[in-house]
Amino acid sequence: MTLRIRRALLSVSDKTDLIPFARALAEMGVELISTGGTSAALRNEGLAVKDVSELTGFPEMLDGRVKTLHPKVHGGLLAVRGNAEHDAQAAAHGIAPIDLVVVNLYPFEATVAKGAGYDDCIENIDIGGPALIRGAAKNHAGVTVVVEPADYARVLEEMRAHGGATTLELRKALAAKAYARTAAYDSAISNWFAATLGEETPAWRTFGGRLKYPLRYGENPHQRAAFYASGDARPGVASAVQHQGKELSYNNLNDTDAAYELVAELGTGKPAVAIIKHANPCGVATGATLQEAYLKALRCDPVSAFGGIVALNGPIDAAAAEEITKIFTEVVIAPAATPEAVAIFAAKKNLRLLTAGALPDPKAQGAIVRSLAGGLLVQSRDDGVITAADLKVVTKRKPTESELADMLFAFKVAKHVKSNAIVYAKAGATVGIGAGQMSRIDSARIAALKAADAAQAMGAKEPPTRGSVVASDAFFPFADGLLAAAEAGATAVIQPGGSMRDDEVIAAADEKGLAMVFTGIRHFRH
Structure with missing residues (x-):
């Protein structure tokens, strides 16, 4: 079913392509209604426009916080077209239908991303905009709603093809997008509030994103996938x-x-x-x-x-x-x-x-979200960073300066290896990596084996793990993993500690003449 657009309400913070779009509407005989800055922008370009205050009989109030929240606006959006009772009530109160709503919201996400203060963020929470969008989207049987400039051409194309009208199919698609937009907007606001209040587990939690681009498929060709941008400013x-x-x-x-x-x-x-x-x-x-x-x-x-x-x-x-x-x-x-x-x-x-323009900050806070059957598993980003001052030497031999530098390097790498993780390093480079094994000793052996294979391929006389240090992302539950690392030639060990058998592991390290330090922090990555 097509419906002719005769009156349009435009209220946008992003004025990209606004003027050519509004001019095209006017040329098709659409009456333009607008607010504040949008109205001024249209009038400056010579377009005839009616202010919302003229429609409602009330001025914009409270620094613009109240302008469209009025029955003559929302009644014009929500009245069901062709419903005799609605038509009679609208006529009795002088309410004319609004057929097209063009609204994009105050830039709350961008305001937060640039690090604005609390009050500035609050002022950029849109109230009237989401109400207009949701009202128009609910009544999409008779109203077309547009929430971003990218859809201007699509609307004009339909209007030109259908004598100034849009199809129900388009109105449904735009309504779906409208609700997704307000949901993502509210999600950004609620998560910002939770962060400012220090709430780690708010009672309700939502996450929103904007389509960056669809993907050919997911991990495998039979899986569908797309990439969404969350609005996080992280490079x-x-x-x-x-x-x-x-x-x-x-x-x-x-x-x-x-x-x-x-x-x-x-x-x-x-x-x-x-x-x-x-x-x-x-x-x-x-x-x-x-x-x-x-x-x-x-x-x-x-x-x-x-x-x-x-x-x-x-x-x-x-x-x-x-x-x-x-x-x-x-x-x-x-x-x-x-x-x-x-x-x-x-x-x-x-x-x-x-x-990417810059590097992300490994110490910055953030959230990691994973879907499970029936729910979302949410945790803070692993922002744990270890320095030499955090280390506790637990063996008789202390690490040398070069061993210490390599241990800190290896532990940083181990943080980004799937658990169980073992990383051998020497002279500022990894020389063997064991990842994602079910037992830590297997990771230690696989890392050493891969190092030996690489050495053989290069014609080296001995494996590069000789004289290396070894990092473990979590504690050694038994001494066997440490002994495997010692057998591979490691001379120093960095690990979180905290096992019930730490004493056995320390004793094994002392027996092999290894230096070992505890970090007190683990880096499981699953």
Whole structure:
């Protein structure tokens, strides 16, 4: 069923494409009603417009907080077209129908994202806008509602095709979008309130997002997927600019996020590179340059690095780009890239290059959400960061200065490896990584085995785990995992501690002449 649009109410904070849209409506004989700044913008362009205050007989009040909350507005939206009783009541009170509502909301999310103060955020909570949107959407049988400029062309196209009318199919689609928009808006407000109040577990919790783009499929081809932006200002895949390459897949996005979060953990003190495969690091290193860091990271597991994701903590230069493009890489992400580096990557058509502008802060708070059958599992982001001052030496031998530096590095990497996680490191680079095993001793053995394989492939005389340090994301429940690391050649151990058998593990470390420190914090990642 098509319905002719004769009167439109426009009240927008985002005035993108407003004037050409309003002019097109006017040319089709639509009467324009508007508020405040929107009305002024239309009038400045020579368009005839009626102020809402003229419609209602009341001025905009209370600094604009009250302007559309009036029966002559909401009655014009909610009256059921063709309902004799509604028609009679509307006529008795001088209420004329409003056929099109064009509203986008006060920029609450953007205000919060820029770090505005409490009062400023409160002032950017829209009241009249959501009421208009919800009223128009409920009565979509007779009213068209538009909540973003992206839909202007769609509405005009239908009106031109149907003599100034829209179809029920379009009105339903726009109503669905309208409710999703107000839901996401209210979600942002409620979560902001919870954060300002320090409520960790509010009684009701919702999360909203805006479609960034649909994906070809999910983890597997038979799964449907899409990428939604939450509005969080955290730098990463949602904020990054893609310079080249085909569209990112679900797995690309997941792995790229993991890579960038890991490399951010290492800060900006030294050039650092992380290579990720299936959300697990297969090589991480620091170096004097990004090129050196990449080569050191690649040596850890060059087989797994093929087709992986590379994250860098600084602007990519030509030298680093030349090395990275020597093997097939799915995605490269960094804060920036030089024009020379961009040109080098451009020769690899299947490689995606992303620049995110900045690194995320590993100490920043945030939420991680996972769906379960019948619910959502919500936790705060793992923002635990360990420094040398946090460590407790528990063995007779203290770690050397170089061992201490490598232990801190290895523990940062272990935080981003699927549990059970074991990371061997030496000279600012991982040399063996064991991830996601059901027992910690298996992770220790697999990491050592992969290190030995990499050494053999490079023609090295001994495994790089000789003289390394080892990090464990959680405590060693038995001494066997530690003994496996000692057998691989590790000389120092960093682990959270806290096992009922800590004394046995410490005794085993002393017997092997290892230095061991406890962090007091674990980093399970499932």
